[in-house]
Amino acid sequence: MKKLSVRRRHPLAAFVVLLLALAATGGLYATLAPADEAQAETSAQSLAIEEGKRLYEVGCSSCHGRGAQGGSDGPSLVGVGAASVDFQVGTGRMPMAQTGPQAPEKPAVYTQAEIDQLAAYIASLGPGPNVPEESAYDPARGDAARGGELFRSNCSQCHNFVGSGGALTNGKEAPSLRDVEPRYIFEAMLTGPQNMPSFPDTTLTEQDKLDIIAWLDEVATSESPSPGGFSLGGYGPVGEGLFAWTFGIGALIAVAVWIGARSTKARKS
Template sequence: MKFLAARRRNPLVALGLLLAALVAVGGGYAAIANVQPAQASASSQTQVEEGKKLYLAGCSSCHGMEAQGTANGPTLLGVGAAAVDFQVSSGRMPLAAPGAQAVAKAPSYNEEQVAALAAYVASLAPGPAIPTEEDASFEGANVAQGGVLFRTNCAQCHQAAGQGAALTQGKWAPNLMQAEPKEILEAMLTGPQSMPVFSDGTLPLENKKQIIAYINNLQNASSPGGLDLGRLGPVTEGLFLWTAVFAALIGAAIWIGIKAR
């Protein structure tokens, strides 16, 4: 405190205080301004019209003028609003380049535009709707039961700890560590890309919530044992031992031998 007291009359102090005050006011305003109630997205006729325009401009070259599908892209009839929301808001669609699998990236459309596109595609043929906040909430769901269901239905592709894994011919099941509850629910309902559909008929919403709760549990799990090495199991652990640890041991043995005196 002596250090501060001795320098409180320094002319730079005034400048510093001014900067701090500006940052506090500006930052505070920005924080308040961001808290706006989310717009309830009722799919009005204008929204469908808006979505059709966006669709014709951005999607129709691959999915066809009537969403009937072409050689370059599948039909969107019956995929529902949930599929559009999943693919477009995760940035997977529109595709950056043709490849084995669409890659998640920064979305090309804002929330309003995604909602419009979803409303348009949903207006063409019935399909799964975008899950509500309530659908995606997993409050009080049984995590242990979710673990059982995850290992039976999801672990074969996404790996037992949700780390993702390889499929055939360059395709892969993505890592789930950043997945949002709504995204997971949409993926299960719509079966994006190689993933099969897990319908409410065979896996009711209650079970889906349990699976989401389990994934959330995995996402927030700490590693009490230390380095988790990607949670890939014995393969990475063995590789780490045989390469890094053994190299260090051999290096130490050589060092002891060289350092004669």
């Protein structure tokens, strides 16, 4: 230590310290700095966030607030995650055309690229569920029978046994799941949009979600076989009763009128 303390006032000491500091900084930079590629991704990500923020400010901020902190007209979006944005905007529910009990499904306003940018912006505000990989919602990977059982335990109370939809309180409703893309069904389960409870992977595992999607793919699409003929919408006995009271008895009364009018009238006169 003595040598060091003797030379610390040497005229070159400052240069030596400077050199060492530079070497350390350079070395640390060389080991710790992100690779070039990662650097490019970050800039693309930040660009998407930037674009998303711009879209957000035009289309969403009037209800959800300038910083997505929420307000009297819309909830906070901090931490809802990219999956939520992908679902709400992708199915056209957001932006809402008007306030109401619930945002109805309608044609999407934004392109998928714009939706991704919005999702990136919202995801940058706080951690939340990400948009799932394609394999996570591939119906072919699920077990429809098990999915049906899970569906009847967790979903059919509101969505009906084949997902035809049903009413909730005060004008809200559980929408029909017929012909809904598996991706949106997955995202809805993950994020619990509007009045729906969310089913994170701790409640319904990824396999459970796949099975439910497989069941819906089996029974609730336009291609699903309907061995009994027209399905009358799959609404159960109310629709059947209406059919019996209109077409059923209507046809029979028409026949009765016809039979009643067919008489040996020619002989009578």
